[in-house]
Amino acid sequence: MTVYLDVIWFLNFCFDFLLLLLTGLLLKRRMKKRRIMLGAFIASLYVLFLFIPTLSILTLPASKLVYSLAIAWSAFGYYRFRYFIQNWLMFYLVTFLVGGGLMGTHYFLQSDFEIIQGVAVTHSTGFGDPVSWVFVILGFPIIWYFSKQRLDHLEARKIHYDQIANVKINVDGITLEAAGLIDSGNQLHDPISRLPVMILDVSKFASALPAEIVEMAQDYTKLGENEGTQPWEERIRLIPYRAVGQDNQFMLALKPDLVTIEHSDETINVKKVLIGLSYRTLSGEDEYDCILHPKMMVSASNQTAS
Template sequence: MAVYLDVIWLLNFCFDYMLLALTALFLKRQVRKRRLAIGALIASFYVLFLFIPVLTFMVNPIIKLLYSLVIVSVTFGFNRFRSFFQCWLLFYFVTFMIGGGMMGAHYFLQQDVTVYNGAVATQGTGFGDPVSWLFVLIGFPSIWWFSKRRVDTLETTKIHYDQLANVVIHIDDHTISAVALIDSGNQLQDPLSGSPVMILDMTVHAEHFPTTFIEKAKNVTDFQEEGEVDKWEHRLRIVPFRAVGQDHQFLCAIKPDEVVISMDDGAITVKKVLVGLSFHTISGEKEYSCILHPKMLTGHKATAS
């Protein structure tokens, strides 16, 4: 059997480079390509050591451990022990994640059990299932790309959940609790009083409001018509707003007694605010049912919760 050592080394160099690059992405570090290349070069030399009889001691787990420390120190440098240790652990995490993903995909595509003349037979070589180079060439970049996208999605989700807060709306003796999204793009406010307008999803919280009140809130024109008077009718407000591609829109809002926003560093009580009533779902995944105005978080002192 002929072994093309140069081809094996080149493939390992490319794979090591991608592993180090993915580690740098996870660490959010700007690492020069030159350092990545040098680190990948040192890592790829390990393949050559396996074919040199005098260097068989390199297969020892302790030597492998020390060798990986050299790779990480050359690529990412050594400033503090803690940060270096995190880089080293993340490098192993990325390696195991990519390798585990490839082995999982390999066994997922394998068909080890067949039926022959009514009998179930299993296939095996006795030395495990060999992975073809073609599968490695296609599978490695695919798993690399998939892992990067998943981590990006997790980071986006984390940022998204960092912008969530718990709110409690007090109206007379009624209390409405909701999870709110802090939306910096929400600049809606009442033109008369200047009060910021937060949005409440009525498809979730309609049960807290009287039926007559909801009917009036759904139809702005009903405000001018005579009918059954609701106890909260004096709290209703009409707020004009603009949407993309639409002008002269109106939103029904209610004036609460106060809104309490619970944050990590305490609670904020806001009295000058209007609660806009949306009869359309504002979160398809039901992650939140309220949208806060950023002005509600400024100019108010947070109290310990």
């Protein structure tokens, strides 16, 4: 069998370059291409070492570990211990993720079932089933891109969930517990009192609120009906707002007794706030029930959570 070492080495160099590049992108490192190419070159030499009997010691797990440290050092340098270990571990994660994705895709596409003379026969090809270079060349960039997109998405969701707080709303003896999104883009406030306005998804708490309040939240034009007999009449406000692509709108709002926010090991008690009642779903994936105003997070009554 003829083995073209130059072709194998070049393909491995390209793959190692992409793996190191993905490692740097995920860690948001300021990369230098010449260092990434140096790391890829050192990593690709391992393929050549496998064909040199005197270097068989490099196939030992301890040797592979040291070799991977050299790859991480050459590609990203050494500024401090934690920085270096993060690069090294992420390189392993990316390698296993992309390599596992390729192997998983390969065996997913394999058929272990066939019919011979009318009899269903199953067989296992095992891990010795060769993976063609064409499959690797075509599949590697796809798995690489997919892995980057998924990991970026997970990072974005992590940042998103860092902005989720536990919220308790107390109104006239009624307590509502909700998950609140801290949204710096929410600048809604009452034009008269200048109080910040948080937004609550009423549809999730309709059973806990008076029916008249829920009805007016759906249609604010019913606000004037049965005046003087409506519950919480002294708490009701009408807040003007403007949404993208819509004319001026109005939102029913309530003045609560207290809103308690628990976030980042802190408890923030807010009294000077209005609660806008929206009957539109705020989170399509049901991640939060209300949107908090950023001014609520800098309340004067700030206490450390017990």
